[in-house]
Amino acid sequence: xxxxxxxxxxxxxxxxxxxxxxxxxxxxxxxxxxxxxxxxxxxxxxxxxxxxxxxxxxxxxxxxxxxxxxxxxxxxxxxxxxxxxxxxxxxxxxxxxxxxxxxxxxxxxxxxxxxxxxxxxxxxxxxxxxxxxxxxxxxxxxxxxxxxxxxxxxxxxxxxxxxxxxxxxxxxxxxxxxxxxxxxxxxxxxxxxxxxxxxxxxxxxxxxxxxxxxxxxxxxxxxxxxxxxxxxxxxxxx
Amino acid sequence: xxxxxxxxxxxxxxxxxxxxxxxxxxxxxxxxxxxxxxxxxxxxxxxxxxxxxxxxxxxxxxxxxxxxxxxxxxxxxxxxxxxxxxxxxxxxxxxxxxxxxxxxxxxxxxxxxxxxxxxxxxxxxxxxxxxxxxxxxxxxxxxxxxxxxxxxxxxxxxxxxxxxxxxxxxxxxxxxxxxxxxxxxxxxxxxxxxxxxxxxxxxxxxxxxxxxxxxxxxxxxxxxxxxxxxxxxxxxxxxxxxxxxxxxxxxxxxxxxxxxxxxxxxxxxxxxxxxxxxxxxxxxxxxxxxxxxxxxxxxxxxxxxxxxxxxxxxxxx
Numbered sequence: 001x002x003x004x005x006x007x008x009x010x011x012x013x014x015x016x017x018x019x020x021x022x023x024x025x026x027x028x029x030x031x032x033x034x035x036x037x038x039x040x041x042x043x044x045x046x047x048x049x050x051x052x053x054x055x056x057x058x059x060x061x062x063x064x065x066x067x068x069x070x071x072x073x074x075x076x077x078x079x080x081x082x083x084x085x086x087x088x089x090x091x092x093x094x095x096x097x098x099x100x101x102x103x104x105x106x107x108x109x110x111x112x113x114x115x116x117x118x119x120x121x122x123x124x125x126x127x128x129x130x131x132x133x134x135x136x137x138x139x140x141x142x143x144x145x146x147x148x149x150x151x152x153x154x155x156x157x158x159x160x161x162x163x164x165x166x167x168x169x170x171x172x173x174x175x176x177x178x179x180x181x182x183x184x185x186x187x188x189x190x191x192x193x194x195x196x197x198x199x200x201x202x203x204x205x206x207x208x209x210x211x212x213x214x215x216x217x218x219x220x221x222x223x224x225x226x227x228x229x230x231x232x233x234x235x236x237x238x
Numbered sequence: 239x240x241x242x243x244x245x246x247x248x249x250x251x252x253x254x255x256x257x258x259x260x261x262x263x264x265x266x267x268x269x270x271x272x273x274x275x276x277x278x279x280x281x282x283x284x285x286x287x288x289x290x291x292x293x294x295x296x297x298x299x300x301x302x303x304x305x306x307x308x309x310x311x312x313x314x315x316x317x318x319x320x321x322x323x324x325x326x327x328x329x330x331x332x333x334x335x336x337x338x339x340x341x342x343x344x345x346x347x348x349x350x351x352x353x354x355x356x357x358x359x360x361x362x363x364x365x366x367x368x369x370x371x372x373x374x375x376x377x378x379x380x381x382x383x384x385x386x387x388x389x390x391x392x393x394x395x396x397x398x399x400x401x402x403x404x405x406x407x408x409x410x411x412x413x414x415x416x417x418x419x420x421x422x423x424x425x426x427x428x429x430x431x432x433x434x435x436x437x438x439x440x441x442x443x444x445x446x447x448x449x450x451x452x453x454x455x456x457x458x459x460x461x462x463x464x465x466x467x468x469x470x471x472x473x474x475x476x477x478x479x480x481x482x483x484x485x486x487x488x489x490x491x492x493x494x495x496x497x498x499x500x501x502x503x504x505x506x507x508x509x510x511x512x513x514x515x516x517x518x519x520x521x522x523x524x525x526x527x528x529x530x531x532x533x534x535x536x537x538x539x540x541x542x543x544x545x546x547x548x549x550x551x552x553x554x555x
Contacts, residue, residue, distance in 0.1 A: 004350045008336060015338050079332035083344075083393070086299065086328045087351035088320055230318050234301040235293065 002089055005097040009071050013105060021066050022105065026113030029059050033117035044128060047121040048200045051132040055114045056188045060136055061143060061165035064184075067105040068147025069157040071098040077155065082234060092226030099148050099222055106140030131196030132188075139188030142214045145221035146184070152225045152232070180204045187214045250313045252325065252400040252432045253277045254298050259307035261293050268293040270456040271307070276434050280427035282447030283436040286551060289453040291436040292331065295405050298434065299328050311401060324352070327394035331405035331436075333386065337379030341370055341389045344378060348393035364392040369418065383410030391419065402426065404435035408442050420446050444543040452550050459550045468546045469515050475499045476515050481507035481535040482526065491525045507535070 013019065032054065036046055072095070075081035084094055115133035122128055146164075150157040169183045180186045186203070190210035193203035203210075254276040261269040269290040276298075285291045296302040297309050300316045300323070309316045316322050335344060345364055349357035365371050368388040378386060387410055394402060404423075408416050423446050427433045434451075437443050443450060450467070452460040460467045468476075482488050485508050492498045492510060497518045499511035512518035526533050539545075 002351070004347050008339070008347060011338055012336065079330065079334040080336055082301070082328070082330050082332070082334045083336065083348070084351065085301070085320075086323050086326070087348070088323045088353075089351060090320055231303070232301075233296075233303065235296055 001100060002093055002097045005084055005089070005094055006101055008084070009098055009101040012075070013067070013070055013101065018066060018070050022063065022109045025059050025063055025066075026109050029055055029113055029117045030120065033120040037120050042121045044122050044125055044198055045200045047118055047125075047128050048198055050121060051114065051118055051128065051192070052189065052201070055117060055132060056136060056139065056185050056192070057170065060110050060114075060139060060188065061161075061169065061185065063106060063110045064140060064143025064147050065158060065161040065165065067102040067109070068144045069151040069161060071102045071151070072148055073151035073155075073157045076151070076232070076234075079234065081232075085229075085232070085234070090226075091229040091232075092223075095148065095152065095225040095229050096222060099145055099225075102144035102148055103141045106144050107137055110140045111137035126198040127196040128192075128198050128201075131192035131194070131198075134195055135188035135190075135192035138191050138211075138214055139184050142184050142187070142218045142221075145218040145225075149221040149225040149228070152228045177204065181209065182213075184214070184217070186210070252312060252430075254316075254401065254432060254434065255308075255310045255313075256294070256297070256304075257308045257310075259294075259297060259304045259309055261290075261297060261302060261305050267456050269297070269304075269453075272453075272458045273307075274451055274458055274461065276432055276451070278427075278430045278432050279449060280423055280433045280435070280447045281449040281451060282443035283434055283451050283453065284440070284443050284547065285436075285438065285453035285459075287438055290456040291438075291453050292405060294453065295403055295434070295436050299326065299330075299403050324397070325400045327397070327399035327402045329387075329390050329394045329402070329404040329407050331409065335378050335386055335390060338377060340375050340377055341365065341381070341385075341392075342374040344389055345374075345392045345396055349396045352397040354397060360396050360398075361392075364396040365389075367395060367422065368392045369415075384412055384415045387411055388415065388419070391422075399431070401432040402434070404433070406437060407435050408437065408439065416442075440543045440547055450543070452547065454551050460546075464543045464546045465541055468541050468549075471546075471549055474540075474549055475511035475513050476518070476541065477539040478510045478512055478518070478522075479507055479535070479537050479539050480510060480522070480533065483532040483534070484529075487529055488526060488531045491529045491531075492522070495521050495525070497521055509539075 033050060036042060111133050114136040115129050118129035118132050147161050150160050154160055168179065169185050172179045173183045173186065186205045187210035190203040190205045190207045193201060194207045256272055256274045259269060259272045272294065283291050283295065293302060297304050298316065300319065303317045311322055311325060314322060342361065346357055346361040349360040354360045365374050368391050370388050370392060373385060378389060387407065408419060411419060423433055449462060450464050485503055489501045489503055489508055493501045497512060497514040499513045502509045522536065
């Protein structure tokens with residue numbers, strides 16, 4: 001962990017247009033939850049559906065994409081990363097620091113709003129709010145690592161990330177049960193299911209698979225990202 | 239043609255060595271079998287656009303792996319060796335600066351990333367060195383191109399590196415800033431640092447560099463002091479302009495010697511093609527004395543860097 005790298009990365013993420021997306025997406029989630037409360041749709045069933053499809057199914061991967069790729073991909077693209085790479089700091093330390101920044105942004109802009117949205121609809125009923133907030137937190141960390149890796153290995157990180165989140169997790173995971181096992185969203189739901197006692201919700205992936213998978217994916221993504229950054233080639237305009 | 243006048247490098251401290259380095263992208267060869275030693279002093283890396291200068295500089299800076307061969311600094315490999323950056327200051331050509339930081343924050347961050355004992359003091363000195371103290375509290379995105387360039391130089395110098403690599407450093411600078419940076423580069427070279435800068439502007443290289451390394455189409459075409467390189471191009475006659483008290487008599491005497499090629503009489507005096515540089519420079523004063531002609535002016539007309547460079551990139555038909 002390097003505080004200078006973290007400081008620059010936070011400034012880049014929070015001081016620019018990207019913060020608008022980081023703020024608008026959770027605001028939309030909280031707005032929908034508030035609306036449901038106002039129009040009387042505040043049942044546990046509704047809350048679970050809102051969490052599964054919107055909070056975990058849509059907002060979380062999008063935020064993961066913004067935070068995970070945003071902490072590194074634009075710097076590689078415009079060459080500003082040279083400022084960090086031309087210093088005597090190990091490159092895995094740079095990727096780890098950027099991961100910590102992305103993960104902390106996921107905690108603030110994904111996990112906390114997920115809790116607030118669920119709380120607005122059903123308060124603390126059946127532990128739905130706690131469960132999905134915890135699921136969003138852990139999955140947010142995994143998304144941060146995976147999308148950071150994408151940001152290092154490809155200049156098309158956003159496209160690849162969208163395809164993974166929407167096509168693999170959203171579409172393939174919806175129809176092919178086996179694909180769900182390899183979906184961060186599903187792992188988030190497994191954690192939520194573990195904490196929540198709601199009768200309206202049953203996760204497809206067992207917790208005994210989800211948690212180790214999440215840890216392995218996060219650690220592996222970080223290790224690979226560190227190694228790939230060590231071998232990153234940057235060329236001039238020639 | 240490769241012309242080499244390599245200076246002896248006694249110690250490897252601060253010496254960048256490329257040994258048979260090639261770099262290709264798919265089927266395109268950007269750098270082809272280059273062996274080069276850059277020691278203390280100012281060296282200009284010269285070549286037309288697309289000659290491979292930038293690729294070579296990125297290999298020396300550890301941002302590109304050679305496809306073949308080795309690149310070392312002080313005997314240590316450069317690629318995948320982040321410790322090497324304690325010795326290197328790098329000024330990339332690409333903008334490469336965080337526009338949302340102020341000049342002060344940018345240079346201070348470089349000092350802190352180097353874990354210097356007094357980062358604020360080092361940042362202050364570096365900004366002062368490039369005359370950016372007055373503008374240091376403005377965001378970099380409000381800077382002109384020349385100011386950005388200077389703040390990048392300050393960040394590269396903040397840890398007082400032994401080796402400074404600059405990619406087209408004078409681009410975008412106004413004439414005063416350019417002169418100031420040239421003076422700074424010369425001074426640092428005289429202090430014994432290894433400074434390599436790439437440029438396609440001959441005048442810049444001529445004014446600053448003691449040594450030149452010329453790249454042409456990915457190959458290392460020449461190395462050394464450019465006047466010396468010129469003298470070693472024995473396949474091209476040297477052109478001299480000579481003004482004297484009696485040009486006609488001097489021409490008649492010079493043409494009789496085999497070291498003189500064509501001699502032509504012009505409004506501005508004689509133009510002599512010397513086939514043998516050393517012999518001609520001995521011949522001319524002797525002939526003038528023997529014929530009683532007074533020499534007023536003897537000037538080589540194609541010994542400047544521009545002529546040397548054009549000879550190197552346009553091989554004789």
